[in-house]
Amino acid sequence: MRDGFLDDAVSAALLPWYDRHARNLPWRVPPEALAAGILPDPYRVWLSEIMLQQTTVAAVRDYFQRFTARWPTVAALAAAEDAEVMAEWAGLGYYARARNLLKCARVVAGEHGGRFPDTEEGLRSLPGIGPYTAAAVAAIAFDRPAAVMDGNVERVLARLFAVETPLPAAKPELRALSERLTPEDRPGCYAQAVMDLGATICTPRAPACGICPVIELCRARAEGIAADLPRKAPKAAKPTRLGIVYLARRRDGAVLLETRPDKGLLGGMLGWPGTDWAETEPPDAPPLSAEWHDPGLEVRHTFTHFHLRLRVLLAVPEPDATPRRGTFHPRATFRPSSLPTLMRKAWNLAEGAWPQD
Ligand code: SF4
Numbered sequence: 001m002r003d004g005f006l007d008d009a010v011s012a013a014l015l016p017w018y019d020r021h022a023r024n025l026p027w028r029v030p031p032e033a034l035a036a037g038i039l040p041d042p043y044r045v046w047l048s049e050i051m052l053q054q055t056t057v058a059a060v061r062d063y064f065q066r067f068t069a070r071w072p073t074v075a076a077l078a079a080a081e082d083a084e085v086m087a088e089w090a091g092l093g094y095y096a097r098a099r100n101l102l103k104c105a106r107v108v109a110g111e112h113g114g115r116f117p118d119t120e121e122g123l124r125s126l127p128g129i130g131p132y133t134a135a136a137v138a139a140i141a142f143d144r145p146a147a148v149m150d151g152n153v154e155r156v157l158a159r160l161f162a163v164e165t166p167l168p169a170a171k172p173e174l175r176a177l178s179e180r181l182t183p184e185d186r187p188g189c190y191a192q193a194v195m196d197l198g199a200t201i202c203t204p205r206a207p208a209c210g211i212c213p214v215i216e217l218c219r220a221r222a223e224g225i226a227a228d229l230p231r232k233a234p235k236a237a238k239p240t241r242l243g244i245v246y247l248a249r250r251r252d253g254a255v256l257l258e259t260r261p262d263k264g265l266l267g268g269m270l271g272w273p274g275t276d277w278a279e280t281e282p283p284d285a286p287p288l289s290a291e292w293h294d295p296g297l298e299v300r301h302t303f304t305h306f307h308l309r310l311r312v313l314l315a316v317p318e319p320d321a322t323p324r325r326g327t328f329h330p331r332a333t334f335r336p337s338s339l340p341t342l343m344r345k346a347w348n349l350a351e352g353a354w355p356q357d
Pocket of ligand 1 (some may be wrong): 203207208209213218
């Protein structure tokens with residue numbers, strides 16, 4: 001329920017600020033263009049929101065440009081080969097997003113005539129679109145008064161209302177505040193304004209309150225606790241898992257790669273064959289018979305729930321060696337950039353350490 005002066009005052013202060021200071025983002029229709037009647041492309045809004053989950057704007061920009069240059073419409077993306085899309089996504093992480101991206105594009109192209117549903121409810125029925133993404137796309141692409149939530153919005157609201165409950169317990173309270181504050185007038189611009197405020201002024205460590213358009217309304221600022229909010233419950237320490245990856249490169253340059261199973265981490269991505277990952281290093285399980293060298297290399301990588309340390313073994317197999325797993329990819333068609341970051345790290349580490357080098 002909306003209540004009174006403060007709720008309206010937030011959007012009344014943020015919208016004119018957004019009109020002057022909106023970030024220039026490749027998927028965004030700037031406020032002056034919107035005012036001139038140019039509508040956002042729901043495909044671009046959706047694609048950017050999926051890419052931005054767990055990822056920064058800086059990391060997403062180039063990926064977004066490449067995807068939209070190669071697949072300018074949802075129909076074009078729906079018709080793409082799975083392997084091409086996974087290779088283009090490589091390095092962006094959270095690979096289940098890429099698999100769901102394709103599923104969603106195919107549902108929109110095949111069952112909705114290439115048009116995204118224009119309500120939160122309709123959007124949530126699509127693969128890979130949860131409540132946050134549905135609200136963001138409904139607000140930004142269709143100007144629906146949907147309450148958006150992301151890390152930036154949570155921080156801004158926790159500070160504006162001096163919410164001291166730690167995250168994640170504070171989420172329902174922050175969501176209720178977001179619903180209360182979302183205006184009927186220009187809700188899409190308002191949603192992007194709160195996100196921009198969090199990204200550029202109300203930043204995590206040192207909020208620039210002196211230039212903030214809502215400073216007069218901010219309780220955390222008045223109480224001198226802005227930089228301490230939002231409070232966060234202490235995180236559990238991450239366990240470490242161990243494993244081995246096997247890099248085999250023939251003398252003709254061909255490399256042994258396999259497509260990982262669809263389910264699980266890095267699912268559907270190309271990678272070096274390897275053991276499972278476990279608390280103690282699993283037994284050696286090379287993908288082909290060869291003389292395997294251990295040059296003492298270790299890849300370290302951190303996933304959301306654990307750290308990973310992989311021992312890197314190298315071999316230069318005979319030309320007729322038959323792999324038990326994976327297939328040889330000729331050097332001419334092998335692009336290290338199509339590997340997920342973890343696998344690319346192993347390739348980079350191996351440089352200069354190959355047995356015949
Ligand atoms: Fe954030 Fe400071 Fe603005 Fe409050 S006044 S919203 S803490 S930048």
